[in-house]
Amino acid sequence: MKKPEESNTITRLNDLYEKILNELDVGIHAIDENGKTIVYNKKMMEIESMAGEEVLDKDLLEVFQFEENQRSTLVHALKEGQTTKNIKQTYFNNKGKEITTINDSFPILENGKVTGAVEITKDVTRLEQVIKENVLKKKNTKFTFDQIIGNSALIQSVTEEAKKATRTSSSVLIVGETGTGKELFAQSIHNGSSRSSAPFISQNCAAIPDSLMESLLFGTKRGAFTGAVDRPGLFEQAEGGTLLLDEINSLEPALQAKLLRAIQERTIRRVGDTKDKQVDVRIIATINEDPIDAVAEHRLRKDLYYRLSVVTLFIPPLR
Structure with missing residues (x-):
């Protein structure tokens, strides 16, 4: 059982991480091994014109649409376990807004296994x-x-x-x-x-x-x-x-x-x-x-x- 002071420290750290993520001038989007969004910072919400509750804990491919010949760079990092950098991507949110970004995408590895992926995004729409x-x-x-x-x-x-x-x-x-x-x-x-x-x-x-x-x-x-x-x-x-x-x-x-x-x-x-x-x-x-x-x-x-x-x-x- 965690001591009260340990729980308080963890809470403060989580609050700090969230504040840092939301102060960044680039979008941060992370998904788990099932493709569901687990991190979605304030800048990413601005870029994609979406509220956090519309994206968090939802399947990425159910919220955003990609052209047939253009795969999601974030999903690519998850499925292939590969890092890609400076990739331009154009896609649509579920309200029909066209979005163009340039992405750095990385798989998240735990004990050699891909358990998710994270993307750093710059808006060039x-x-x-x-x-x-x-x-x-x-x-x-x-x-x-x-x-x-x-x-x-x-x-x-x-x-x-x-x-x-x-x-x-x-x-x-x-x-x-x-x-x-x-x-x-x-x-x-x-x-x-x-x-x-x-x-x-x-x-x-x-x-x-x-x-x-x-x-x-x-x-x-x-x-x-x-x-x-x-x-x-x-x-x-x-x-x-x-x-x-x-x-x-x-x-x-x-x-x-x-x-x-x-x-x-x-x-x-x-x-x-x-x-x-x-x-x-x-x-x-x-x-x-x-x-x-x-x-x-x-x-x-x-x-x-x-x-x-x-x-x-x-x-x-x-x-």
């Missing part, structure tokens, strides 16, 4: 969605100056300035309120330039969490962090063409500094890499406020502003 969206955008870069309709002197003047920008590869800063057609001008400049046969890629900087934006822009090197794979960023995908960065003022200052370096030196470095890569990309950036105010209030670095505003277009409001 949003990153995969953005990549798919950018592929679609590349295929639908159709706007030209012919689509810019407006008889006002202001619209005609800014259109003429934009047409001049097609004759250079200088950076362009487009200033205008939301909904004033800034991307229409950006695509028109690209399609009227010598880069028109190369990719045009557009990314709204405000739509992506800061934690993902650096990887999205510059790419990743396999092994840079748990779940990292070799992946080109937007700069490499836009090679020879144009990269539109919408709402540039929403980027955090540290990332603005890295962007400035990439523009100045025409090189990028993937996250986790030690080598630079040469890139040939024209940058067009947009901002939805007065850039002078954004600089004064530290939402836009002054040096980045000067680098971007070689050509500046002010799009008049629609009202």
Whole structure:
């Protein structure tokens, strides 16, 4: 029979383990030898949009659906007794939500026998969605100056300035309120330039969490962090063409500094890499406020502003 102080120690340790698991910024999912979930931390619940009671003590394959040609990496570790690392997997929860993760999966061994498996998971669902969206955008870069309709002197003047920008590869800063057609001008400049046969890629900087934006822009090197794979960023995908960065003022200052370096030196470095890569990309950036105010209030670095505003277009409001 356990002494009261031993029971208290075990309880405190269990509470500590649970707290540690729930503070981790990666998902932890463990199953027993029957494939039932025995550990499911808070981050895993967020990644899979499931509550603990919906998953714990339930058969993994009854809660999540996997494609016929793609076996659960966690079940693979259990059935085969093999460790796998940096495996990308797309699957669905029982509510139909698509989830994409990168997993490290390990069998649990007791006296040489597999008695369960545990998985460490990094969520890349949003990153995969953005990549798919950018592929679609590349295929639908159709706007030209012919689509810019407006008889006002202001619209005609800014259109003429934009047409001049097609004759250079200088950076362009487009200033205008939301909904004033800034991307229409950006695509028109690209399609009227010598880069028109190369990719045009557009990314709204405000739509992506800061934690993902650096990887999205510059790419990743396999092994840079748990779940990292070799992946080109937007700069490499836009090679020879144009990269539109919408709402540039929403980027955090540290990332603005890295962007400035990439523009100045025409090189990028993937996250986790030690080598630079040469890139040939024209940058067009947009901002939805007065850039002078954004600089004064530290939402836009002054040096980045000067680098971007070689050509500046002010799009008049629609009202």
